[in-house]
Amino acid sequence: MTLSTADLEALVAAVESDSGIEFDGLRIDREDGAYVLETPESERSGLEADDLEQALEPLAAYVTNWRYWRERVGGEGTARRAFLRWCERAPLEGDESAEPSSTDDRSGGAASADGGTLAVPDRYAALHDGIDREWGQLCLTARLVDDADEPAGERVYDCWHVDDADSDLSDLEIHDDPRDAREIATYDEDGRYRPLKTAPTLVSGWAFVGLSGAELVETIDFFYPATVANWHRERRGRLDVDHWIETAERQTGIYDVVDELPREAVEWMTEACCVDSQCLRRREWGYDEDDPIDVDGGDGPFPCREPCSLVVAAARKWAILESEAERTYELELTTSELNQLAELIDAVAEGRTDDIREADVNDGANRYRARYLRAKRFDDEGTLETRERREE
């Protein structure tokens, strides 16, 4: 990579106006009318303007890197910038002048298990091949554009489903408009509506190719709204968590009742909704500030900072159902039929019913088995025959 005149001019102008540059390992200052130039690998001082140009030539990666972040990305302190830096394993904001390290980032989830950050020369080498990251069910690639018409150091980003990581691009439906992500995220594989965007049911078979940084972040925002913003807050220790009881007490209208959901039922609710098999968010909220919920919050990559609208809506149903008194019923069942009831509930809860083969009558949740049980044990009104046992 060679330095363009434009790169040099921009750099010199910035050194003058900002009285020096310190970014991603590159430091240029003016001392006694001459330039001081420093990278982790080298240090030169007493450079005249002409010397500076020469001295920078082998450091083209540092210069184009600086320019990409300064001019193309901008937005210092923003979640967008931090996210794009994370994408290429650059040290994150606040650590930009720090040495790259191979230790893990402090925050959990997506930012951890990073394998550390990369210094500019290594990063450029990696960017040539493309640096891959996972964000929920998304696989993201940051790569350098190898195009004479683009400024050196220009990055583009690709995004596809993790399941397609090994697919040939020609087998995928190619997109370049972030808004297309809305349609892709709307339905699951079976064509059912996905009201929870972080449900682990994103369909595969598509790819966004050659996005700009801003477009990548926009695409992610359509796939997983607000995950970048909350990840950024979490990283900086500023994730604001609203616990169950605050959220519940805030509700009005038909949701006014949700704060009546018993403490215990809140546990069951999180076990039903907020586990890894159902949601890629990692539940950070508890019952109350100092009253955590026993159910594990999951290992999801995105922090969940308060009960979502789906959970609140479901909680309303459970609050109403839990207000009913328990009674004791008697019903006639064989032991196998009792076991079958358990199998049925489990199959529905695990979303397994579609996988049960037509003729697999060994499975209690097999459709014929269920229909047989209904034929045998339901009365003419179509309800399970039971007697309520009255206290003597």
Place this chain on the structure above:
Amino acid sequence: MKALVIVAHGSHLNPDASDPTYAHADTVRETGAFDEVREAFWKEEPHFREVIRTVESEEVFVVPLFISEGYFTEQVIPRELRLESWDPERWDSDGTDASQVTLEAEDVGKTIHYCGPVGTHDAMTDVIVQRAETVTEDPDVGDGFGLAVVGHGTERNENSAKAVEYHTDRIRERGRFDEVKALFMDEEPEVDDVTDYVECDDIVVVPLFIADGYHTQEDIPEDMGLTEDYRLGWGVPSEVDGHRIWYAGAVGTEGLMADVILERAADAGADIGGALESVREGVTLTGESGRGSDAGPNAEAGD
């Protein structure tokens, strides 16, 4: 930098509920009037709670894609957006004239211009008329036509009836249609009896709703007798009691709605340049009309 955030209801059950929100947001995006444009929902993501933190702009214009002032605009949205010092009094409205109020969003320290709902803006009157043009595929529709604007009514103790009456009065004053009536689902005069209330042979019926869903695609067409069963669809126009009913479906799906959104933001002080003109030019008669036959699974109250 300034951002526009369009807040709407959305649905957990019906994927189409958010379509108009996305469509109008895209129209505004294309005008380039705002540095950022975002959709946010009560029942979808991003939720109202999270949306403001996803924008970089310091100044945010929030426009509710709701028909009337009431529970959502006065309680739910300001609360969920964490708008400090919100008080419905600050809109100083009697039900149809909320314009805007400037507040701080507590969690992000941004300036929020919280606007009145699109449904009560004067520009909405034009959208209703445009809807009549769209459904009849006649840019001059009016002569010999009656227009009925249908609202929800008072069931939820909102100002929906006021909004409907406000626009019907304004359209009536223009004298374009032979008759203009406000009808309701849950109160008199009821939409079921539209032919009792409007004498013209041709009647355009425009529901003042944001999105097509249960009410506009099932309830109203069946109640009016356009169809026995909404799943069978209906014709536009449909013959009912010797009248031709041109049923328009939800007014909120009309392209010109983007114009109302921009007007709301402009009223709140947003410099939107030539965006209004470009939206108006871009909105032409499409001849699309709600036929209900491809209506998806629909939302229930509270879904």
